[in-house]
Amino acid sequence: MNASLVVFLKEVRENLRDKRTLINALVTGPLIGPLMFVMIVNVMISRQLNQAEAPLELPIIGASNAPNLVAALRQQGFDPQPPVADPIAAVRNRDAAAVLQIPAGFGASWDKGDPAQVEVYYDSSRRDTQPSVSRLKDMLERYSRLTGGMRLVARGLSPALAGPVIVDERDQSTPRSRAGALFSILPYFFVLTVFIGGMYLAIDLTAGERERQSLEPLFVNPVAPWRILLGKIGAICVFSVSSLLICATAFTVAGRFIPTEKLGMDLGLGPVFALKVLVLMLPLVLLIAALQTLVAAFSKSYREAQTYLGLLMLVPVLPTVLLSVMPVKTVAWMYAVPLLAQQVGITELLVGGSVTAAQVALCLLCGFAVAALTLAVTARVYGSERLAISA
């Protein structure tokens, strides 16, 4: 039997007996992403829906100063709450999203035909209150425009005089693309899954084995180190691919529990999507396995390897964060960069765009080339005499 196969079979068998590895590869790794995803998205969606449809409940000070204004606001879905003593404190202490204050002089200014002032207290650094604040401002704006128009009509003028320019908004987003913008974090979960799925194995098979002093006896066998390495990498890949399969399946199922249609969005999560994701992720599986083994080979102990790999786990976040902070047009070369290729590819699939065969080929070719290079470096480290020495 081929030595790499011997190593591979032994590592798989041994680690199937290890609860921690199994839980990480088959439960924590693949399911944490979909679970977090469903939770985050559900919270986000229900909040947006609530804020758009529910009555706007805000404290109002001096409501009696402008009964007509308040009545008009009520008609637009405003539900006045009892006044607060100190509007500034109420906003700062997060007791209210915003406070509307109508000064005592409002009626007098109104009757004279002067601009009548109302005050809106809010905190623009609190992002969660933004929808409420802008709804209130819109309501006030609409009332102001309406009243202004009526005044013009009363003087025999056309209300159109006050609005020389009209903006007609034509949003070109589709239900899919709106969903994609919201779910740009999704590709990271796939990468994370591969990372977590193989991590314990990668640490255990090199740093762990050295720490338990079994690497030296292993290397005394008449087998070239790179053959041993191949067997171990193979075992890591089997576990991380299993993770990925479970994760992709879980996302397919999770797609049904996300009420995206309520937001007028459409997610392309389905078996075809899952399959395409798997193909795009394949080079990354090998690359991550080789990289994790390389880090584990350099670490002096299991603990050290764990620390380094924890830090390494943050690297795949970079393209996700970069692309969500600075959304750029997807260009051809991006498919040549591992991690970035998966990010743009999976996002493209998610928003219903198409990934061409050439792009997939580029992604696979470059991905596997980088993985092979990493593997070669790891093999060199495996061949060095310091690797096996335990103490």
Added chain:
Amino acid sequence: MIQIENLHKTFGAVRAVDGVSFVARDGEITGLLGPNGAGKTTTLRMLYTLMRPDAGRVLVDGIDSGVDPIAVRKRLGVLPDARGLYKRLTARENIDYFAHLQGVPAAEGARRREALIEVLEMGDFADRHAEGFSQGQRVKTAIARALIHDPKNVLLDEPTNGLDVMATRRMRQFMRDLRAEGRCVLFSSHIMQEVAQLCDRIVVIAKGRVVADESPEALREHTGESNLEEAFVKIIGSGEGLAA
């Protein structure tokens, strides 16, 4: 047969092995004796090709380890200083893993495995997971897996380290059996009684050099000491690091 010629190995500024030469013959037990840190383990590691010597060479049955390390490893059965087992595998599975890596045919491997399990009296724990093995059980399993391919040359790095009295006695008998089978047995130790009892030939290493290479009798005559312990102290220059 193992021939070691003028081995050198330096770690940074430390000359761990500084010109070691000796021969271990078939059908003999050769003891590598020296205080802790004398260079025994480093010498053995170069012998079983885990480390590359800076200078000098190792011949195992006439094969140069620098030229064909894989062929050399096939002819060696090694119990290294590190003797970790795979805890989630049973003793039998641990042995089988090495049999497969050595390329031993399945039937032959099973036959040898069962023979070793019997000789080493491993029957009552052979199917238990190695997790929680006693030191003696660990060493026995490590020896069984090291010898599964029936090697002509056997290297044991401090084989009785950590064993209790009974296990030590059995280990010594086992080494004599290996010699009786015509194998070349080379073991390192810092325990003088053990070396004196077992060895046909003693190679004393101190500070990375061979300071004596003789039979126990010759060693006693040579130093003029009837007591072997005194002989060692005289050769090495101090009693430091040696256990009685």
